[in-house]
Each structure stands twice: as C-alpha cells, then as structure tokens.
Amino acid sequence: MHAFFSRAGCRFPAAGLLLAMAVATVAHADPAGPVTLDRAPFGTTPDGREVERFTLANRHGMRVQVMTYGATITAIDAPDDSGHIADIVLGFPTLEGYTRDSARGGLFFGATVGRVANRIANGAFVLDGHTYHIPRTEGTNALHGGRRGFDKHVWTVENTSIAAGSASVTLKLVSPDGDEGFPGTLTTHVTFSLNDGNELSLHYTATTDRPTVVNLTNHSYFNLNGEGSGSIENEVLQVNAEAFTPVDAKSLPLGTVAPVAGTPLDFRTPRRIGDRLRDTDPQMMYPRGYDQNWIVNARLSRAPVPAAHLWDPASGRVLDVLTTQPGLQVYTSNSLDGRYAGPSGRAYRQTDAVALETQHYPDSPNHPGFPSITLRPGQTYDETTLYRMGVQPTSRQHH
Numbered sequence: 001m002h003a004f005f006s007r008a009g010c011r012f013p014a015a016g017l018l019l020a021m022a023v024a025t026v027a028h029a030d031p032a033g034p035v036t037l038d039r040a041p042f043g044t045t046p047d048g049r050e051v052e053r054f055t056l057a058n059r060h061g062m063r064v065q066v067m068t069y070g071a072t073i074t075a076i077d078a079p080d081d082s083g084h085i086a087d088i089v090l091g092f093p094t095l096e097g098y099t100r101d102s103a104r105g106g107l108f109f110g111a112t113v114g115r116v117a118n119r120i121a122n123g124a125f126v127l128d129g130h131t132y133h134i135p136r137t138e139g140t141n142a143l144h145g146g147r148r149g150f151d152k153h154v155w156t157v158e159n160t161s162i163a164a165g166s167a168s169v170t171l172k173l174v175s176p177d178g179d180e181g182f183p184g185t186l187t188t189h190v191t192f193s194l195n196d197g198n199e200l201s202l203h204y205t206a207t208t209d210r211p212t213v214v215n216l217t218n219h220s221y222f223n224l225n226g227e228g229s230g231s232i233e234n235e236v237l238q239v240n241a242e243a244f245t246p247v248d249a250k251s252l253p254l255g256t257v258a259p260v261a262g263t264p265l266d267f268r269t270p271r272r273i274g275d276r277l278r279d280t281d282p283q284m285m286y287p288r289g290y291d292q293n294w295i296v297n298a299r300l301s302r303a304p305v306p307a308a309h310l311w312d313p314a315s316g317r318v319l320d321v322l323t324t325q326p327g328l329q330v331y332t333s334n335s336l337d338g339r340y341a342g343p344s345g346r347a348y349r350q351t352d353a354v355a356l357e358t359q360h361y362p363d364s365p366n367h368p369g370f371p372s373i374t375l376r377p378g379q380t381y382d383e384t385t386l387y388r389m390g391v392q393p394t395s396r397q398h399h
Contacts, residue, residue, distance in 0.1 A: 034058075035057065035058045035059070035165060035195070036055075036056070037054065037056055037169070038054065040055075042068075042095050043096065044095070045069065051068050051069045056167045058195065061083070062194065062198050063085075064077075064192065068155045068157065070110075070112060071173070072091075072111045073091075074089075074110055075091060076200070081315065087227045087343065088319075089110055089221055090220075090223065090352065091342055101340065107340075108219035109221060110220045111151035111218070111219050112219075113150060114149060114214065115145050115149070115179070115213070116365075118144065118215065118293075118363070119138065119141045120365065121141065122136070122141070123142035127183065127211055130183070134182065135147045139250060141250060146182075149180065153175075155172060155190075157169065165197075166195040168191055168192060168201075170189055171189070171190050171191075183210050183212050184208040185208065186214065186375075190202060190216075198388065198390060199389075200387040202218055204382070207377075207381070208375050211377070212375055213373045214373055214375045215364065217325075217329075219357060220356075221355050223354075224312035225312045225314045225315045227342050228343070229314075229344075229346075230346075231352060232332070232354050233273050233277060234273075234312075235354070236311045237271065237273050237308065237354070239265075239308050242260060244257070244293060245293045245295070247286060250286075252362065253367060253370075257295065267294075270309070287334055290334075291329070293329050294328045294330065295326060295361075296326065296327065297327075304323050307321045307325075307328045308320070308328060309321075317389065318390040319356075322388070323383070323386070324383050325360060327358070328357065329355070329356075329362075331357065332354050334351075336348045336350050358383075
C-alpha cells in the first residue's frame with residue numbers, strides 16, 4: 001500500500017504513512033460480521049415518486065447510505081481512533097430535507113451532479129458547430145447541470161450485489177435528448193460499493209446516442225469530526241497537485257494553468273484548511289474561501305491516483321481520495337448560512353464541511369485546451385473515485 005502512494009509523480013509521503021497506519025488499524029479490528037446490504041423505502045417526492053435508501057455496511061463499523069433521489073449519499077458512518085462511530089457527511093434525516101433544498105435551487109448535499117458538474121460560462125457552449133444553451137442558475141453561469149440536474153431526479157435501481165467482502169448498488173438515470181438543453185439521450189450508471197477495507201468506490205459510466213458533453217461528480221460535504229460538530233478549519237488537508245486553474249470574479253476559469261507554489265492553494269504538504277482560508281489573494285476573495293479546481297491527474301491515468309488526503313486531529317479519522325478524474329474541486333461549504341440543520345440538529349454554516357469533488361475542469365466545453373468532456377456515440381464515459389477511510393491515532397486518547 002505504501003508503494004502505491006510513493007509512485008512517480010505523487011507527493012504523498014505523509015499520506016502514505018497515515019494510510020499504512022489506517023490500514024493496519026482496520027486489519028486488526030475484531031470481526032463483527034460480513035458486509036451487508038439493506039434496502040428500505042425512504043419517502044415520496046412532492047410529485048409522487050417513491051424513493052428508496054440502501055445501507056451498505058462492513059464488519060469494521062463503516063456504513064454508507066445511498067438513496068435513489070439524486071443518487072445521493074445520505075450518510076457515511078465511520079469509526080474514530082477509539083472506535084466511536086459518527087456520520088462524517090452533511091445531510092438530512094428525511095427525504096423532505098433534500099427535496100426542500102432542491103426546491104430552493106439546491107446545495108447538492110451528497111448528490112450525484114450532472115449532466116455537467118461545475119460551471120458553464122453564460123450557460124452556453126458550442127459542439128460540432130451547434131450552440132447549446134443551459135439554464136443559468138448562478139448569475140450568468142450554468143451550475144451543476146441546470147435547473148433540474150441529475151441531483152433532482154429519482155434514479156432507478158439497476159442492480160444490487162454482495163460479493164466476497166463487498167456490497168454494491170448500481171443506480172441508473174436516462175436523461176433524454178434536450179434535457180436542460182444538452183444534446184443526446186444520455187444513459188448513466190453509478191455503482192456505489194463498500195468493501196471490508198473501509199473503501200467506498202463510486203464508478204460512473206455513461207453512453208449517448210448523439211454527441212454531447214459529460215462531467216459527473218459526487219457532492220458530499222465531509223466533516224471528519226462528525227456531522228454537526230462545527231468547523232473543519234482544523235482538519236489537515238493534502239492535495240496531490242502542482243497546479244490549478246485560476247478563475248475570474250465569476251468563478252469561471254481563465255483557461256490557463258498556474259502553479260500552486262506561493263499561493264493559498266499550495267497543499268502539496270499537509271496543512272490546516274484554516275491556515276489561509278481568509279487570505280486576501282483574489283483567488284480566495286472571489287468565492288469567499290476555497291472553491292477552486294486543482295489538477296490531480298494531468299496524465300489522465302486510467303487507474304485511480306491519489307488526489308487528496310484529509311485528517312482530523314480531533315477524532316483521528318483519515319480520508320484518502322483517489323480518482324481517474326483530472327481535477328479536484330475543494331469547496332469549503334461557503335454557501336452554508338445556517339438555513340439548514342442535519343441529523344444533529346445543529347445549523348450548518350460556512351466551513352462546517354469540505355467537499356472534495358473529483359471532476360473534469362470547470363467550463364471545459366469552452367476551453368479547447370482543457371481535457372475534453374465530449375462524449376460521442378460508441379464511446380463510454382468511465383470514471384472511478386475511491387474514498388478510503390482509516391484512522392491515525394491521536395495523543396488525546398492517552399490523556
């Protein structure tokens with residue numbers, strides 16, 4: 001495992017050490033039973049569609065809940081360094097919380113985002129000589145797929161399975177030609193798998209009958225100290241990126257690539273998220289915190305590469321993110337304003353979580369120099385993101 005993290009081009013010595021410690025901790029856990037998969041109703045949408053929720057669990061106390069509305073992760077329960085279990089993603093205890101948020105435009109809690117995640121300038125792009133218009137949902141930008149993106153649809157259940165040491169559910173969505181202005185009928189599958197190594201895998205595939213554009217991500221908000229525990233400013237982040245894509249005042253990429261060195265975006269070595277969160281660098285002032293795209297897989301490796309490493313000193317929980325996607329959007333929940341409360345009952349506010357959104361670069365259709373998100377008939381969009389949970393024992397348990 002350590003050798004994987006020391007591969008050429010990956011600067012993760014600390015992450016590799018922490019992951020090795022995390023894996024060692026998991027390997028010595030007392031077995032409590034095999035992986036399990038449960039399926040249950042989770043309410044009805046305002047338009048009368050029934051929603052189901054799946055619970056994937058393993059013997060180490062890790063549990064992941066996924067619902068068919070928005071192909072959304074509603075909870076990730078994980079143990080800390082003393083074995084205490086807590087939900088480490090923001091969300092709501094009932095379906096109503098999610099549909100109420102969607103009716104207001106949506107903050108995408110745990111959702112699968114598409115057909116094109118992130119921003120499209122002026123809600124328009126040209127493909128094969130044709131101009132397509134997407135509803136503008138953030139000023140002049142189209143954000144996260146338009147007014148009714150993939151996060152606001154009820155997905156169908158394609159498959160469930162329990163194999164040796166792994167449980168999975170595959171959800172399917174057929175987005176018709178012209179949906180939110182995008183061309184082509186797009187058939188998308190997302191498979192959520194939890195294994196006995198405390199690894200959650202998200203595997204995305206999509207096919208189309210006309211040329212189109214695709215950029216899918218998951219929008220989970222992480223707080224490794226537990227949902228409702230307060231700010232993540234003391235959590236320690238490392239991002240495997242030498243460069244990022246600078247943006248303008250509308251959070252749209254300039255089309256250039258810039259080094260992270262000497263900027264608040266330099267997380268090549270582990271650093272507190274809060275250290276430069278309020279820096280006066282324009283790249284920080286525009287979004288009022290972190291909401292930028294780091295280049296984590298410029299070589300477009302088809303095997304998942306280390307993208308980010310997050311550690312919470314308070315609980316000892318560790319999260320490693322690996323992906324086949326070229327970019328990673330780190331977002332410090334800048335739009336949370338106390339309007340919503342989760343299962344804890346505590347109102348969610350700015351910096352109460354960090355989203356680690358694996359993706360292609362923002363506004364890719366309008367920047368030919370960026371990795372292409374064009375998908376044509378006969379091709380398959382195929383991306384994978386892995387979330388590995390573990391612990392790094394902290395000194396607090398010895399006090």
